[in-house]
Structure formats: C-alpha cells, structure tokens
Amino acid sequence: MTTPRKSFGSDNHAGAHPEVLRAMTEASQGDALPYGADEWTVRATAELTATFGASDALLVFNGTAANVLGVSLMLKPYEAVICAESSHLNIDECGAAERILGNKLLQVATEDGKLTPDLVGSRLTGRGDEHRAQPKVVQIAQVTELGTCYSLEEIARLSELCRAEGLYLYIDGARLANAAAYLGCELADLAAHADAFSFGGTKNGAVAAEAVILMRDELRSSAPYLRKQQMQLGSKMRFTAAQLSALLADQLWLRNAEQANAMAARLATGIAEVPGVKLRYPVQSNAVFASLSPEHIETLQQEWTFYTWDETDGVVRWMTAFDTTEEDVDAFVAFIRACCTN
Numbered sequence: 001m002t003t004p005r006k007s008f009g010s011d012n013h014a015g016a017h018p019e020v021l022r023a024m025t026e027a028s029q030g031d032a033l034p035y036g037a038d039e040w041t042v043r044a045t046a047e048l049t050a051t052f053g054a055s056d057a058l059l060v061f062n063g064t065a066a067n068v069l070g071v072s073l074m075l076k077p078y079e080a081v082i083c084a085e086s087s088h089l090n091i092d093e094c095g096a097a098e099r100i101l102g103n104k105l106l107q108v109a110t111e112d113g114k115l116t117p118d119l120v121g122s123r124l125t126g127r128g129d130e131h132r133a134q135p136k137v138v139q140i141a142q143v144t145e146l147g148t149c150y151s152l153e154e155i156a157r158l159s160e161l162c163r164a165e166g167l168y169l170y171i172d173g174a175r176l177a178n179a180a181a182y183l184g185c186e187l188a189d190l191a192a193h194a195d196a197f198s199f200g201g202t203k204n205g206a207v208a209a210e211a212v213i214l215m216r217d218e219l220r221s222s223a224p225y226l227r228k229q230q231m232q233l234g235s236k237m238r239f240t241a242a243q244l245s246a247l248l249a250d251q252l253w254l255r256n257a258e259q260a261n262a263m264a265a266r267l268a269t270g271i272a273e274v275p276g277v278k279l280r281y282p283v284q285s286n287a288v289f290a291s292l293s294p295e296h297i298e299t300l301q302q303e304w305t306f307y308t309w310d311e312t313d314g315v316v317r318w319m320t321a322f323d324t325t326e327e328d329v330d331a332f333v334a335f336i337r338a339c340c341t342n
C-alpha cells in the first residue's frame, strides 16, 4: 500500500503518535476496574492536576463533549455563554450546547477569532432583567478557530473582567498545547487565568482523549454526574488515561505541538512570495489561513486535501500536525507555487 499524500485538512487527519499507541497497548494487560477506578486514570488525573495546578480533571472522548461538559458546570438554565461568532462551540458543534444544555449562546463578531474585554462588555446588557438570558460564562478558544493565539496578557485581561463581573472564564483548549508551544509558556500559565478549560489530546497525537480541567473546587461536585448524563463516562477509561499520560510523559505534547507549529510557519514562509496568495491571519499555531482565487483553490484541491474556510472570500485553511514533515510542506509549497504562477 502506498502512503497517501499528507493531508493539510486538519490535525485530526493525522494518525496517532507511536508513544500513545504503545501506552494503550501497555494499558491493555489484564483486567482493570472500569469507569475511572483503574490505576491509569488515577495516575493521569494526578498528572493533569499537577501539571495545571488544578482542582480536578475529568477525562472525556472528544472536544465537543469537553466544551459542553465544561460550560455545563458553570450554568443555571437561564444563564448564557458569551463566545466568539467563529467559535467551535457556536459553529461546529451542531448546536450541542443549545440542545443538550438549553443555554443561550451570545455570539460576538471578532476580527481574528479573539474576544476582548470591550467585545465581552458589549454583551453584558440586560443584567438583572428577567426577560433576558443572564451572561455567566465567557468562552474563548486558545488557540482560536482562526489559528490565532491570545497572549497571556490578553487572557489575563479577560480573566480580570470576568472576576469583576462575576463571570466564569472557560477555555476551549482543543489546541492548548499549540498555544503553549507558540507562547513558550507553561501549560499552567494558561490554566491560571481560567476557571475551567479543556485540554485536547486528539489533535496532538492521541486517538480520542480530552480532559476537562477544573481550576475551582466549587465546580467539582456536579462534574461526575454531568459527565455521566452527557454520556462521556468511559467504562474502559484506562485507555483514554494512558493516552493523556503518554502525551504528558517527557513533554510529548510539547514536542508534537512544536513540530506542528514549525511546519505551519514553514508553510507560511514558503507561500509568502507566491502571487495571488495572501495570508489571512497571523500564523500563531499550526494553521495557515490564506485567500486565493476560486480557480486556484479548485486546482489545488484536485491533488491535496484541505478545507475551504470561506467560499465567499476564497479563504482556505491549511493545517499541519505533529507528523507533518519538512518534505510534506515543501512538496505542497512547490505545488501551490506552480499552480498560482501559471
């Protein structure tokens, strides 16, 4: 079987990292207690809480579930979530939060996927008015759905606003590893500003492993029950746990994120001078957004896999993964150059 061309569609087009697969195989020796009572889950939970300085960590299967569970811990039925219009929670979770929780999402248009204190402030209206859903959670993604990264100062300012206004700050950390790698900070530095967040493993070399990390004791008591109601209590949780432990061991999460980010930077540099191709957002993670003509997009997509992000504006997303190589990027850049200079 020949190896197909590397996909630039998403980091979840990639396979699993061999160290993750090895950890799963090792976890498969003999029987173990189910539903998280096994030694792998106990260990992974301890490792995650130590890494983040957290109160608790709950393992789940995917990022949508992590987001829904995370915000569900913070909301009464009449409360609302302020989020970017472009957020995964708003656009790409099929209305899961609205259907499963029934809470309102208060969306805000942004320049670059990032909320600011002013943008959040614009939705802090109608407070105390029984006719209006009451804002309670500010939800951001780090990195954002547009590949941009909040600086620690930007998150700190949002966090300060939340404290002052009695709001919770929840971070969708499907790509938290890429953010820490880009910022050159510790995972704990990002965690310090949040009340709860997800830590994504799947896009970082795992098969299906995410964690909801709680920074506040007050969020703990309902978490196990809500996870079960939301169908995310895995009976063979040891396999999810083993994946996360493998990512934390020897900072595999960082090595994987650095490789993915470096390949996106290489791709951005490679296309910088290509006529008709324009970078759409700063490249601050493992995603490159670019605009080019519909004809060129079509030609490229005949040979390479990637998503058209915005058909109206001709914006595409090219995404790299932990296993994207320099050769993959160079071959793709050469193809883009040949296509766009003809």
Ligand SMILES: Cc1ncc(COP(=O)(O)O)c(C=O)c1O
Pocket: 062, 063, 064, 065, 088, 141, 143, 144, 145, 172, 174, 175, 202
């Ligand atoms: C920003 C963001 N959050 C969360 C997710 C998780 O989604 P899933 O439910 O597919 O694991 C994704 C996946 O694309 C994402 O890009």
